[in-house]
Amino acid sequence: MKQALSGLTPEQINKQCLLDKKFIGKQIFSWIQKPVLDFDKMTNISSVLREKLEKKHKILSSRILGHQEDEYGTQKILIELEDKHRIETVLLNDGKDRQTICLSTQAGCAMKCRFCRTGEMGFKRNLTHYEIIEQYLLMAEKFGNISNVVFMGMGEPLLNLPEVRKAVKILHHLDGQNISLRKMTLSTCGIVKGIKEMTQEGPHIRLALSLFSVDQAVRKQFMPCTKKNPLEDLKEALVEYQAVMKREVTLEITMIKSINDSAQAARAILSWIKPLRVNINLIPLNPGPDSELKAPSPESVNSFKSILQGAGFSVSQRFQKGDSISAACGQLASFT
Numbered sequence: 001m002k003q004a005l006s007g008l009t010p011e012q013i014n015k016q017c018l019l020d021k022k023f024i025g026k027q028i029f030s031w032i033q034k035p036v037l038d039f040d041k042m043t044n045i046s047s048v049l050r051e052k053l054e055k056k057h058k059i060l061s062s063r064i065l066g067h068q069e070d071e072y073g074t075q076k077i078l079i080e081l082e083d084k085h086r087i088e089t090v091l092l093n094d095g096k097d098r099q100t101i102c103l104s105t106q107a108g109c110a111m112k113c114r115f116c117r118t119g120e121m122g123f124k125r126n127l128t129h130y131e132i133i134e135q136y137l138l139m140a141e142k143f144g145n146i147s148n149v150v151f152m153g154m155g156e157p158l159l160n161l162p163e164v165r166k167a168v169k170i171l172h173h174l175d176g177q178n179i180s181l182r183k184m185t186l187s188t189c190g191i192v193k194g195i196k197e198m199t200q201e202g203p204h205i206r207l208a209l210s211l212f213s214v215d216q217a218v219r220k221q222f223m224p225c226t227k228k229n230p231l232e233d234l235k236e237a238l239v240e241y242q243a244v245m246k247r248e249v250t251l252e253i254t255m256i257k258s259i260n261d262s263a264q265a266a267r268a269i270l271s272w273i274k275p276l277r278v279n280i281n282l283i284p285l286n287p288g289p290d291s292e293l294k295a296p297s298p299e300s301v302n303s304f305k306s307i308l309q310g311a312g313f314s315v316s317q318r319f320q321k322g323d324s325i326s327a328a329c330g331q332l333a334s335f336t
């Protein structure tokens with residue numbers, strides 16, 4: 001079977017394609033990362049070599065099966081992997097020449113957060129780093145420049161950290177996209193071992209934690225990963241990350257009506273946060289069609305926000321972009 005070149009560095013391309021001139025690997029890498037996903041269009045490479053490449057190698061291992069767009073310009077693509085598993089990838093457009101891609105890191109997810117449809121799929125398998133990169137390439141080829149990357153599509157990225165690390169290396173490569181590490185974020189449900197490993201061994205990108213609630217019993221009920229990753233240990237890992245990285249951590253709070261949207265819950269978060277430096281992202285629930293969970297009222301979201309802002313924290317609210325095409329937070333799923 002031909003191996004995809006999408007996730008290889010220039011040096012690895014030289015080796016894989018048996019190229020004797022080192023600069024050619026760099027040229028092919030730059031074309032792929034542009035992305036130009038057709039050997040025939042790599043115009044500074046001789047036609048003889050392009051023909052040889054076409055015969056023996058391929059650029060991608062996955063392909064787009066479907067595409068949807070909403071009224072805010074949110075794009076969602078359905079991708080089929082080589083083994084026929086399917087994943088989804090979302091591109092958010094914030095209207096200021098900034099496009100953020102949400103990359104999936106696993107097909108399905110084992111974490112079973114109750115507010116997330118991906119969790120309902122169960123875990124299929126980890127994605128390879130080239131399958132992660134290909135989501136970026138396929139989206140960039142279709143919709144142009146992508147400025148920010150978030151590892152927060154399907155799956156728990158800290159349970160596939162070695163492949164995420166390789167994907168970051170390619171996305172950050174000087175001869176390719178060269179995306180700054182500050183423009184990449186890893187979003188986790190809170191895997192303590194993974195946060196510690198990321199702090200020690202990288203990738204040294206931004207970190208976001210889906211906090212949900214600082215009430216251990218409530219968190220455990222909605223995020224089963226809390227059993228093995230209690231809040232106390234989680235906080236210790238975040239303090240360590242911050243001591244090394246000197247960066248704010250983003251706390252994401254998916255808000256559910258009558259579960260974690262009260263003023264009391266907001267005040268509990270305030271006392272839990274210390275001594276962390278954080279910014280907070282409120283995500284009012286996007287309930288699935290059959291969900292018994294309800295979205296919080298705009299009033300409770302506003303009052304929650306005011307309490308946090310009143311204590312001096314920067315609080316943003318994620319609007320329901322992608323809702324109409326099931327591309328919003330917690331809505332990605334492919335059951336086919």
Ligand code: SF4
Nearest residue numbers: 109111113116119155
């Ligand atoms: S929120 Fe993230 S970690 Fe939790 S089930 Fe969904 S994809 Fe998995």
